[in-house]
Amino acid sequence: MSAYTEGIITLLMINAIAAMGVCLLTGFTGVFTLGHAAYMALGGYATAILTVKYHLHWLPAVVAGGILAIVVAYVIGIPTLKLMGDYYAIASIGLGEAIRLILENWQSVTRGARGYPGIPTFTTMPVAVGFFLVLAFLLFCLLNGSYGRMFKACRDDHIAAALLGYDTARVRVLSLTISAFYCGVSGGLLAGFLSFIQPVMFDMLKSTELTAVVVFGGLGSLSGCLLGTTIITLVTELFRPISQYRMLIYGAVLVVIMVLRPEGIMGQYEFGPKLFRKLLGRKAPAQERR
Amino acid sequence: MGTLLQQIINGLSLGSVYALIAVGYSLVYSILLFSNFAHGSFLVIGGYSCYFALKTLGMNIWLAGGLSLIAAGVSAILTERLAYKPIRERTNVTLYLLIASMGMSIVIENIFVVTVGGRFRALPPVIPTNPVNLFGLATTSAFDLISLVVAIICLGGLQLFLTRTKWGLAIRAAAYNLRIAGLMGVNVSRLISLVFFVAGVLAAVGGIFLSVRYTLYPQLGGITIKAFVAAVIGGLGSLPGAVVGSLILGLAEMLTAGFISSQLRDLVVFSLLVITLLFRPTGLFGKSVGEKV
Numbered sequence: 001m002s003a004y005t006e007g008i009i010t011l012l013m014i015n016a017i018a019a020m021g022v023c024l025l026t027g028f029t030g031v032f033t034l035g036h037a038a039y040m041a042l043g044g045y046a047t048a049i050l051t052v053k054y055h056l057h058w059l060p061a062v063v064a065g066g067i068l069a070i071v072v073a074y075v076i077g078i079p080t081l082k083l084m085g086d087y088y089a090i091a092s093i094g095l096g097e098a099i100r101l102i103l104e105n106w107q108s109v110t111r112g113a114r115g116y117p118g119i120p121t122f123t124t125m126p127v128a129v130g131f132f133l134v135l136a137f138l139l140f141c142l143l144n145g146s147y148g149r150m151f152k153a154c155r156d157d158h159i160a161a162a163l164l165g166y167d168t169a170r171v172r173v174l175s176l177t178i179s180a181f182y183c184g185v186s187g188g189l190l191a192g193f194l195s196f197i198q199p200v201m202f203d204m205l206k207s208t209e210l211t212a213v214v215v216f217g218g219l220g221s222l223s224g225c226l227l228g229t230t231i232i233t234l235v236t237e238l239f240r241p242i243s244q245y246r247m248l249i250y251g252a253v254l255v256v257i258m259v260l261r262p263e264g265i266m267g268q269y270e271f272g273p274k275l276f277r278k279l280l281g282r283k284a285p286a287q288e289r290r
Numbered sequence: 291m292g293t294l295l296q297q298i299i300n301g302l303s304l305g306s307v308y309a310l311i312a313v314g315y316s317l318v319y320s321i322l323l324f325s326n327f328a329h330g331s332f333l334v335i336g337g338y339s340c341y342f343a344l345k346t347l348g349m350n351i352w353l354a355g356g357l358s359l360i361a362a363g364v365s366a367i368l369t370e371r372l373a374y375k376p377i378r379e380r381t382n383v384t385l386y387l388l389i390a391s392m393g394m395s396i397v398i399e400n401i402f403v404v405t406v407g408g409r410f411r412a413l414p415p416v417i418p419t420n421p422v423n424l425f426g427l428a429t430t431s432a433f434d435l436i437s438l439v440v441a442i443i444c445l446g447g448l449q450l451f452l453t454r455t456k457w458g459l460a461i462r463a464a465a466y467n468l469r470i471a472g473l474m475g476v477n478v479s480r481l482i483s484l485v486f487f488v489a490g491v492l493a494a495v496g497g498i499f500l501s502v503r504y505t506l507y508p509q510l511g512g513i514t515i516k517a518f519v520a521a522v523i524g525g526l527g528s529l530p531g532a533v534v535g536s537l538i539l540g541l542a543e544m545l546t547a548g549f550i551s552s553q554l555r556d557l558v559v560f561s562l563l564v565i566t567l568l569f570r571p572t573g574l575f576g577k578s579v580g581e582k583v
Contacts, residue, residue, distance in 0.1 A: 032385055032388075079568050080564075080567070080568070082571075087567060087571050087572075089388075090325070090522050090563070090567065091563070091564060091567045091568075093515070093563075094519065094560040094561075094563035094564045094567070095560075095564060097515075097556070097560045098557060098560040098561060098564065101556050101557045101560065102557065105553050105554065105557065204515070205396075208392050211389070212389055212392065212393075215385065215386070215389050216389075244400075244403065244404050245400075245404060247396055247399075247400045247403070248396075248397060248400040248401065248403075248404060250396060251392075251393045251394070251395070251396030251397035251399075251400060252393070252397050253393075254389060254390070254392065254393030254396065255372075255373050255390050255393035255394055255397065258373075258377055258386050258387075258389055258390035258393065259373065259376045259377055259390065262377055262380060262381050262383070262386040263381075
């Protein structure tokens with residue numbers, strides 16, 4: 001396998017981990033976020049500083065990045081997740097940009113806008129694939145367990161969920177912290193892959209991309225979100241030779257998919273017997289939303 | 291004291307330009323209930339058409355300005371027709387519109403990158419920027435005063451349009467309830483086009499002033515994120531809110547830049563957003579979003 005292919009697969013795995021986090025929050029809990037790149041930035045910077053300055057082994061450093069993202073998400077989530085609908089999305093833009101700007105201006109710790117160089121390149125393809133498989137398995141178990149049903153209940157009708165005795169605000173905070181962990185780990189792996197990170201890499205465009213990938217794949221479908229990540233990553237990577245048109249194509253793909261199939265590629269279906277039954281024309285259980 | 295006055299005037303002038311953009315956001319939000327992230331592209335379109343009208347067609351500023359306003363307005367209508375209308379007709383989930391608008395903003399920004407290149411361009415000196423002495427108290431630039439005055443004229447014009455004309459009445463009715471306005475005989479599709487046209491025109495005015503203040507480049511539209519923040523602080527969907535929010539933001543930004551550090555100005559902007567949302571989730575003048583139980 002050529003180094004280029006390996007690189008793309010590694011990048012794909014890193015993006016997929018972040019997208020899974022956003023998928024949990026947006027697809028399964030129904031909280032729209034436009035600031036999740038900030039958690040990637042936190043994870044990335046924590047990993048970078050711990051490995052470069054404190055010579056920590058990369059594995060605990062990546063986990064520490066994830067935990068830092070959890071802590072920040074928890075502190076941020078408690079007051080803001082009382083906001084409903086669009087307003088959390090708006091608040092998350094502000095929070096995401098604020099975190100990025102803090103990283104950009106905190107010269108003594110983060111070296112500011114010039115970026116953080118010299119991170120050991122520990123993210124090889126096996127590492128990325130290993131992380132992806134473990135995290136995907138954990139998320140799969142989470143979503144198919146009682147917690148998953150709780151998240152989905154809050155997404156589908158938060159008032160009914162509240163009447164059933166769920167503390168919906170707490171469920172949302174829980175979902176946010178888990179998703180922040182995924183994004184933090186993904187950021188740490190990205191730092192180890194590129195060996196250089198910069199606050200600009202985690203701007204609003206990146207946050208948008210994360211949410212777009214999830215909507216693109218299908219809200220409420222884990223396999224759809226992975227499919228969406230694959231398509232978007234491949235579109236942006238394979239069109240790199242015509243780099244001028246790359247972003248143009250990316251934007252156009254986004255608009256076209258929203259116009260043609262707003263519910264996303266997979267809708268709420270997962271790869272599995274249900275999808276095949278539907279494709280073969282037999283009646284699958286109703287899965288309409290809203 | 292002089293510096294303070296000067297920064298306040300700068301802040302008001304910057305805030306008034308934000309207000310032009312924020313009002314466009316608010317207008318679209320009040321009708322369609324989604325944040326049009328492609329709004330920033332309209333000001334880039336306005337800026338570039340003004341630039342080319344001045345440079346290659348050799349028009350004077352009035353003609354070029356008029357042309358760029360129309361260009362931005364028409365492209366706003368086209369954006370709505372191409373990207374939002376099909377989605378609007380199919381579903382009422384506003385998130386899809388939000389994502390599509392982000393896609394549109396990426397598309398338009400990169401059309402400019404591909405066609406005219408990403409380099410920075412300075413508009414010819416069409417708007418005087420010479421220093422003006424204000425009653426011996428402070429010195430400010432003529433540009434700041436002009437942009438303040440133009441913004442006031444535009445916003446006043448918009449206010450008159452909304453309160454004195456039949457279409458203005460229709461827009462206010464639609465902001466109250468789009469469906470019922472449609473049932474009452476308002477041509478909703480034309481009304482939405484009109485709203486987008488007005489928003490595009492106002493964005494182009496802001497775009498011309500911003501490209502004189504800074505320079506012109508395809509990513510200039512990114513600055514609308516601040517106008518968006520202003521609209522949210524004022525309360526999405528409320529026009530006076532958008533203006534007040536913009537002025538607060540402009541003042542906060544310029545006072546931070548003048549007295550603390552110019553690097554912190556963006557941080558102040560976003561902290562203001564977060565603080566506002568924490569204490570008044572619907573903004574200063576926002577309609578409270580009642581939940582049905």
